[in-house]
Amino acid sequence: MTKLPKPILDAGVLNTPGVKKRVAAWPRRWRTISFLNRNLPRHGLARRLFEWCVFQRPWARWHRFAYVPEYRDVFFEYILTFFYRYPVTAGDTIVQIGASNGEETARFSKAVGAGGRVIAIEPAPDNVSQLIARFPQDGSGNVTVVPKAAAKSGGQLRFFLGQPKEGRLADIPGDNLTYEWWGVEDHLNAERYRGEVLVEADTPVSILESAEVGPIDFVLVETNGTELEVVEALKPLLPKIKRVGARGHVSRDGVPTHQAIEAFLSAQGMTTFVTDEGMVLASHNIAD
Structure with missing residues (x-):
């Protein structure tokens, strides 16, 4: 890097x-x-x-x-x-899986404008409170907040509490979760966090059906370690998704997850690209 x-x-x-x-x-x-x-x-x-x-x-x-x-x-x-x-453009539909406290959600909202839509999916209670305060759910804005974790199945899951952008689901395959940022290695192991709560989880298919979402221009997946599972759970929706971005920067026992994410999306017929920071970008050859 x-x-x-x-x-x-x-x-x-x-x-x-x-x-x-x-x-x-x-x-x-x-x-x-x-x-x-x-x-x-x-x-x-x-x-x-x-x-x-x-x-x-x-x-x-x-x-x-x-x-x-x-x-x-x-x-x-x-x-x-x-x-x-x-370029995210006016009228786009954006699905943000792992919206954190809404910093980037606000930029998506501004970019898509009144004719676009942003679905912000976030399980951490503190972040959800900030999202709802920032984007009132009274129908007046273009952001729909979904207070859930996107996962392969529904139910309640354990969630580790951290800083606004650091929380994650507790049960992730691998004994040692690490990532590299500008040449410095850090970890996402359990001792990093200040506690845990139970959060509601659901599949992306169920979440987006409930939100009445049609064709999707871009799905961004940033879930601090479960990006692979979320991308795999997106499979039934991929035909109607133009582009996917999944942050595969986390390594599980030394193996970067971006490798498996890219392989999966390539197998679905999408054109893929991996950035220097482990972000997997995939798209269908669909005219804008």
């Missing part, structure tokens, strides 16, 4: 008129990228050149701004374009 050079983390180095100007240009660039993504042919040299220019070269160059407080909000407004390799 690429380590961040120290000068990039120094806000003083980046706090120059030239850099500020480039960061301020993000909204205009995003609109241009969205237009080209919608109108270029799905195959051929022009598409391959576009994807290299947009989704590979800039990400390696620009993701560093995510770690500078002054630019974080501006950057993440448009990270959807680069990190997931396509």
Whole structure:
């Protein structure tokens, strides 16, 4: 994995008129990228050149701004374009499995607009409270909060409590759960957590049927270790899902889960790509 050079983390180095100007240009660039993504042919040299220019070269160059407080909000407004390799656009239907406290849910909501929809699935009680406070469930917004864990079966499951983005289901295959972030190894083993609760679980099929969701533009799976099981449970829905993103950064007893996630999605006929951070991106060859 690429380590961040120290000068990039120094806000003083980046706090120059030239850099500020480039960061301020993000909204205009995003609109241009969205237009080209919608109108270029799905195959051929022009598409391959576009994807290299947009989704590979800039990400390696620009993701560093995510770690500078002054630019974080501006950057993440448009990270959807680069990190997931396509621009989320107005009218999209997004399913977020593992919505945490709603930070990224808010960006999805803004990107899809009034004509789009976001289904935010999250089991951790504290996170659910924050989601509902942020996105009232009175029909006035475009976010539907589902206070459940997505799993292979329904019922109650044990859930380890941690920070807003660190909680996870307790029963995950493997004795040692680890992940690497910018070259530093950390773990998700039981002693990391401050306690556990029982949470309601259901299958993605049941959850999305109850929410009356039709065709889906993007499903994002970030569940801190159970991404493989969730992706496998999505199988009946995959024909109507254009794109899937599953964070396979967790290793079970030394084996990265992104390997099994990619193999499974490839076997379902999807085109896959794995980022340097273990995010598996898969898509059908469907016109936008």
